[in-house]
Amino acid sequence: MEESLVSASTIVWLAFAVGGVFGFVANRTNFCTMGAVSDIVNMGDWNRMRMWALAIATAILGTAALQWLGLFDASKSIYTGNRLTWFSHLLGGLCFGIGMTLASGCGSKTLIRIGGGNLKSIVVFVFLAIGAYMTMRGLFGVWRVRHLDNIATELPHGQDLPAFLGAATGMASGTALLATALAVGGGLLLWSLARREAWRSDVILGGVVVGVTVVAGWYVSAHIGYVAEHPETLEEAFIATNSGRAESLTFVAPVAYTLELLLLWSDTSRVVTFGIASVLGVIAGSAAYAVVSRGFRIESFRDAGDLVRHMAGGLLMGFGGVTALGCTIGQGITGLSTLALGSILTTLAIIVGSAITMKIQYWLMMRGA
Numbered sequence: 001m002e003e004s005l006v007s008a009s010t011i012v013w014l015a016f017a018v019g020g021v022f023g024f025v026a027n028r029t030n031f032c033t034m035g036a037v038s039d040i041v042n043m044g045d046w047n048r049m050r051m052w053a054l055a056i057a058t059a060i061l062g063t064a065a066l067q068w069l070g071l072f073d074a075s076k077s078i079y080t081g082n083r084l085t086w087f088s089h090l091l092g093g094l095c096f097g098i099g100m101t102l103a104s105g106c107g108s109k110t111l112i113r114i115g116g117g118n119l120k121s122i123v124v125f126v127f128l129a130i131g132a133y134m135t136m137r138g139l140f141g142v143w144r145v146r147h148l149d150n151i152a153t154e155l156p157h158g159q160d161l162p163a164f165l166g167a168a169t170g171m172a173s174g175t176a177l178l179a180t181a182l183a184v185g186g187g188l189l190l191w192s193l194a195r196r197e198a199w200r201s202d203v204i205l206g207g208v209v210v211g212v213t214v215v216a217g218w219y220v221s222a223h224i225g226y227v228a229e230h231p232e233t234l235e236e237a238f239i240a241t242n243s244g245r246a247e248s249l250t251f252v253a254p255v256a257y258t259l260e261l262l263l264l265w266s267d268t269s270r271v272v273t274f275g276i277a278s279v280l281g282v283i284a285g286s287a288a289y290a291v292v293s294r295g296f297r298i299e300s301f302r303d304a305g306d307l308v309r310h311m312a313g314g315l316l317m318g319f320g321g322v323t324a325l326g327c328t329i330g331q332g333i334t335g336l337s338t339l340a341l342g343s344i345l346t347t348l349a350i351i352v353g354s355a356i357t358m359k360i361q362y363w364l365m366m367r368g369a
Contacts, residue, residue: 011225011240012277018220019281020288022213022249023112027286028293029206031055032109033328034100037354042362047200050192051207052332057188058211059337063218064181068174072222076238077246078325079340080160085325087151088144089345092324093331095316096346097353101361103128103313106328107251107321110314111279115286119300123307124314129259131318132252144323161339180339214334217248221274241274248337250330252321254279324349 025031029051036048066072074080100106103124105113110128113121134140157163161184166176192198192207225239226246241247242257254275264270272280290296301307321327324346326335332350335343 005227005231006224006239008240008271011220011274012272014220014224015217015240015274015277016281016284018213018216019249019278020285021216021281022108022210022278023115023282023285023287024289025206025209025213025285026108026282027112027116027289027295029202031206031210032105033332033350034105034109034354037351038358041355041358046195047197047203050195050198051203053188054192054198054203054207055210055214055333056336057185057192058208059214059333060181060185060188060339062211062215063337064177064185066215066218066223067177072218072246074160074246074338074340075158076222076236077338078243079335079338079343080158080163082155082158083152084155084159084342085149085152086342086345088148088323089325089331089342090349091148092320092322093346093349094353095320096324096327097320097350097355098357099313099316099318099320100328100350101313101354101357102309103317104310107255107317108249108282108327108329111251111255111282112286115283115288116290117296117298119298120306120310123301124310124317125255126259127311127314128252128318128321129256131315132256132322133260133318135319135322136253136256140319148323159341161341164341184339210333214248214329214337217274217278217334218246218337221248222246225274240271240277242276247274248334249278250275250326250334251279251282252318252327252330256318256322 030048031051032048033052036052039045039048063072063074067074103110104120107128110121110124114125135144157167162173162176162180165171165180166173171179221238221241225241227237227239229235230237238244238246242253257273258276258279261270261272261276287296301310317327321330324331325342326346328350331343331346336347
């Protein structure tokens with residue numbers, strides 16, 4: 001019996017819907033990784049960090065459930081291969097953390113702010129896309145491959161934590177997956193909800209819905225869009241993904257592909273993909289909330305220095321995100337949902353880079369006061 005082939009437009013519209021939900025809820029709850037780090041560094045407030053942890057926990061548990069049910073195979077994503085490019089994860093994460101602090105938000109926050117009318121974020125979007133494209137295929141690309149990605153550790157198994165547990169104990173892969181997901185995801189869930197103030201509606205809503213959108217992204221690209229044998233190539237295929245693998249939400253390379261599509265619209269080989277549709281969906285969802293809540297307002301730069309900082313931040317995020325294979329969402333939630341070691345390294349490096357930059361900014365501000 002011939003396998004039915006889902007249309008690319010179906011995957012694209014579903015990705016747009018997933019992105020729309022993410023954008024609407026993230027704007028509604030002020031979900032922001034850089035904001036979470038800033039709240040801790042500057043005010044000692046952990047609520048938005050708990051929201052982020054809740055999103056990670058939801059994504060881990062939901063993704064593990066998909067794998068247990070046979071609806072998703074994490075080995076078919078970019079995250080769990082046996083080649084650990086640890087230096088790229090650390091350097092890229094640091095650069096991304098610095099960049100998102102200079103640019104007043106990560107890739108997802110940039111899209112959310114565009115939906116809310118922020119002109120500064122349009123500039124960040126363009127420079128993030130340029131930096132990402134230069135790092136994928138342009139000026140920085142060859143240098144990255146030759147001098148950064150070559151620094152790697154070859155593992156005898158996948159780099160996901162269940163693979164390490166299985167190799168160390170001889171545990172079956174399914175059992176190792178459940179044990180690790182329950183330990184890590186359950187632990188983060190308990191920590192995120194351990195304080196009474198974390199039970200606010202915005203923390204619960206933002207954490208749960210953002211995590212669920214990542215799981216939904218995996219389901220759309222890796223199950224609905226999966227074809228074991230494409231009728232034209234006779235090979236395994238994931239419909240409408242740029243990487244040709246299973247994808248979920250991430251906002252660095254897809255931003256570059258979005259700008260590329262806008263610049264080369266007349267080139268019929270350039271089409272809307274899962275990643276591009278999710279980017280546009282986040283903007284649309286955020287704009288919808290901004291209009292409904294009457295929060296849409298035009299915001300621009302204070303001065304030339306503000307412009308330069310945002311431009312530099314966008315470039316650093318583009319370079320860092322491609323080098324580290326993701327951003328605060330692409331690695332910090334989507335990658336972590338696969339329990340990949342590289343995602344853990346990147347996420348920690350992003351937090352460190354952002355926190356250090358905030359401290360330096362505060363020192364410079366006090367020095368100039």
